[in-house]
Amino acid sequence: MTVMETTSTTRTDSCAGPRQVDRRPDGQDKYTISEVVAFTGLTAHTLRWYERIGLMPHIDRSHTGQRRYSNRDLDWLDLVGKLRLTGMPVADMVRYAELVREGDHTYGDRFELLKATREDVLSRIAELQDTLAVLDRKINFYADAGRALASERS
Amino acid sequence: MTVMETTSTTRTDSCAGPRQVDRRPDGQDKYTISEVVAFTGLTAHTLRWYERIGLMPHIDRSHTGQRRYSNRDLDWLDLVGKLRLTGMPVADMVRYAELVREGDHTYGDRFELLKATREDVLSRIAELQDTLAVLDRKINFYADAGRALASERS
DNA sequence: CGCTTGCTTGGAGCGCACTCCAAGGTTTTA
DNA sequence: TAAAACCTTGGAGTGCGCTCCAAGCAAGCG
Incomplete structure (x- = not known):
């Protein structure tokens, strides 16, 4: 009987207090x-x-x-x-x-890669904010519909 | 010979002007x-x-x-x-x-689903901004390293 | 009419990021 | 010291979101 790795792994620390399995010093x-x-x-x-x-x-x-x-x-x-x-x-x-x-001679490449990633992240954030706007419009629509229904029923 | 669907599909409209294949009126x-x-x-x-x-x-x-x-x-x-x-x-x-x-009787459920999604999107944005901060720290590090290398070589 | 290009279907295949397995060896706890 | 819990490996399997295929029907053009 080995196994159990997966089962014991799932959400071990969701509710219990700060049983901080903290880092040890270098x-x-x-x-x-x-x-x-x-x-x-x-x-x-x-x-x-x-x-x-x-x-x-x-x-x-x-x-x-x-x-x-x-x-x-x-x-x-x-x-x-x-x-x-x-x-x-x-x-x-x-x-x-x-x-x-x-090693150190790849600093330039790493720099470029990080900058490209940064741009990526920025545009992802923009996309998400766009989506947020759409969601908010829909949410308002449904909130209004809910109010309309409520008043209709009264 | 049919096929070609995929090939013709890829990036049809990247550089050319606004050849707007626009929507038709309702x-x-x-x-x-x-x-x-x-x-x-x-x-x-x-x-x-x-x-x-x-x-x-x-x-x-x-x-x-x-x-x-x-x-x-x-x-x-x-x-x-x-x-x-x-x-x-x-x-x-x-x-x-x-x-x-x-139909209409699911308005409530849709409302809930949209609100949950909205929360999701908000936390995703927060995560990304967190990541952005990490990236910026690293980018600054590499920028400094680049300057150090440049001065070393002069 | 024939030719080319486009659209139809169900089902199989693919790439990614894991996720799990079997059969052991190791470490900790009682 | 024995049982329980944990760790090791290579390779196989899984779930998601497409992606493609084969064979055939449809549409537009000269």
């Missing part, structure tokens, strides 16, 4: 995969998959081969999470990760 | 599927698929069975497009379409 920052699951909300499967596809830097291992994530890795996952929310394809994030791995 | 609003493709940017495949899954109202047909879209249908596709940009799953849009088909 130097003692060694987290197991399940601690990272608790931090990020990703599943362990996804974390391993990110590594396989080259989206993660090399992750430290214990002497028996288990993953030990660092604060740096957590920071990286934070960034990945944010970029994911913008709808950036995983392949593009992998490209960025490659640039980071290749 | 009453003479009968559009073929390829006209709707031009309006919406969706493929004909997608339009037919939307119909199959119940995302469209009943679409008029010519006497030989070809689809004839109306201005109303175009409006609906506009809304669908906007909702799609918010990341709303197609299944939820189908649910909304069902409510519309069921």
Whole structure:
């Protein structure tokens, strides 16, 4: 009986108080995969998959081969999470990760990539605000319809 | 040799001037599927698929069975497009379409659905603005790094 | 009339981003 | 020390939103 990874993963920390599984200070920052699951909300499967596809830097291992994530890795996952929310394809994030791995001489490329992403995010925000306007018009329509119905029934 | 639907569909109207394939006034609003493709940017495949899954109202047909879209249908596709940009799953849009088909007594449900969607959109915008802040910090970092490199080399 | 282009259908296929499995080895708890 | 919980791997499977195919009918033009 192994398994259960998925089941135990779902919404572990929704209602209970601030059982802050907090970060440890740099130097003692060694987290197991399940601690990272608790931090990020990703599943362990996804974390391993990110590594396989080259989206993660090399992750430290214990002497028996288990993953030990660092604060740096957590920071990286934070960034990945944010970029994911913008709808950036995983392949593009992998490209960025490659640039980071290749060293300082890719600063220019990374700069360009970030600026392009920024533009993307701006236009997404604009689209959403547009949609918001449409929704508000419809919501007002239905609110009026509701009032009309109410007065009709009285 | 039929086919070509896909190829001819891609980016028909990117650079040329305002060759506005404009809407016709209500009453003479009968559009073929390829006209709707031009309006919406969706493929004909997608339009037919939307119909199959119940995302469209009943679409008029010519006497030989070809689809004839109306201005109303175009409006609906506009809304669908906007909702799609918010990341709303197609299944939820189908649910909304069902409510519309069921008639006036579903006004309340539609109202709730729209309000929930509005909240969703608001939090998405907030997320994106958060991401924007992260990107800006990184962009500034790389800009500084670029300047440092430049001065180092001089 | 023939030719080309467009529209029809049900069902199969695809790409993305996970998600899960099986069969083990490891670590923690009682 | 034994049981329970956790971690490992490569590869297979899933769900979503399209995307495409084949074979045939329809429409417009010279």
